[in-house]
Amino acid sequence: MDEIIKHGNAIDPEYYKSDMGDIFDIAHAYGLSYPIGTAVKYLCRAGKKNPATKVEDWRKAIRCIERAIELEG
Secondary structure, three states: OOOOOOOOOOOOOHHHEEOOEEHHHHHHHOOOOHHHHHHHHHHHHOOOOOHHHHHHHHHHHHHHHHHHHHHHO
């Protein structure tokens, strides 16, 4: 993951960070489409942003994946 670039962005909440970089850098490094990158974002932050919305974040990720499938068709 040497390609991951650190940004001095003001929009940089802790729930999007990991030892590998923030979720946006990770999605870029893997060449993920917007819907799939967004799904990964929701999966990675589930329970971290707000523990009460963990399942809601999973559902949002599912919807993003469904949208990616629609766009492929």
